[in-house]
Amino acid sequence: MATQAQKFRSTRTAGFWLAAVIAALQGVNAVRTVIDPQSFATYMGLPVDQLGALGWVQVYGLRAGFIAVLTAVLLARSDFAALRWMALAALLMPLGDAWLALSAGASAPIIGRHLAIAAFLLVAAHFLSRAAQAKGAP
Structure with a gap:
């Protein structure tokens, strides 16, 4: 008889x-x-006009690259509990990006995109929590 852990397939979860x-x-x-x-x-x-400011864009890129790799590693380990907390902590980024874009006079669609990303992270956290529970994690 298969146990719950043996039946669990991480790729069958929305999370x-x-x-x-x-x-x-x-x-x-x-x-x-x-x-x-x-x-x-x-x-x-947040358009930039000066060559020196482009370095900050690449700093953002390094952050994004780190998040991509960390997420992939946690997925490979099926660590849904850690992914849930990561998704919740990551809310700081799109909310901060929306604030920065608003402060820079960005258009409503750009600000809305950042807020939609925050909403996506909340949905992802919810489904990652469900996946963690299905796997038997706390």
């Missing part, structure tokens, strides 16, 4: 796929900051 989307999009953001940092800054709602 797994939502976290995979987080990892993929953060990886894409990291690459975009290297390929065209000026365009990425405009996309974020």
Whole structure:
């Protein structure tokens, strides 16, 4: 007779796929900051005019790359409890990005995109919590 842990398949959970989307999009953001940092800054709602400011865009890219790798590692380990807390802690980023974009005079769609990312993280945290419970984690 199979136990609950033996029956559990992480790839059959919404939490797994939502976290995979987080990892993929953060990886894409990291690459975009290297390929065209000026365009990425405009996309974020914080356009830069000076060459020196582009370094800060690449700092963002390093952050995004770290998040992508950490998320992938936690997914490989099926550590849904850690992913849940990571998604909740990550709320600081899109909320902060929305605030920065608003302060810079960004358009409503750009600010809305940051807020939608925050909402996505809340949904992901919910489903990651359910996946952690299904796996038997606290």
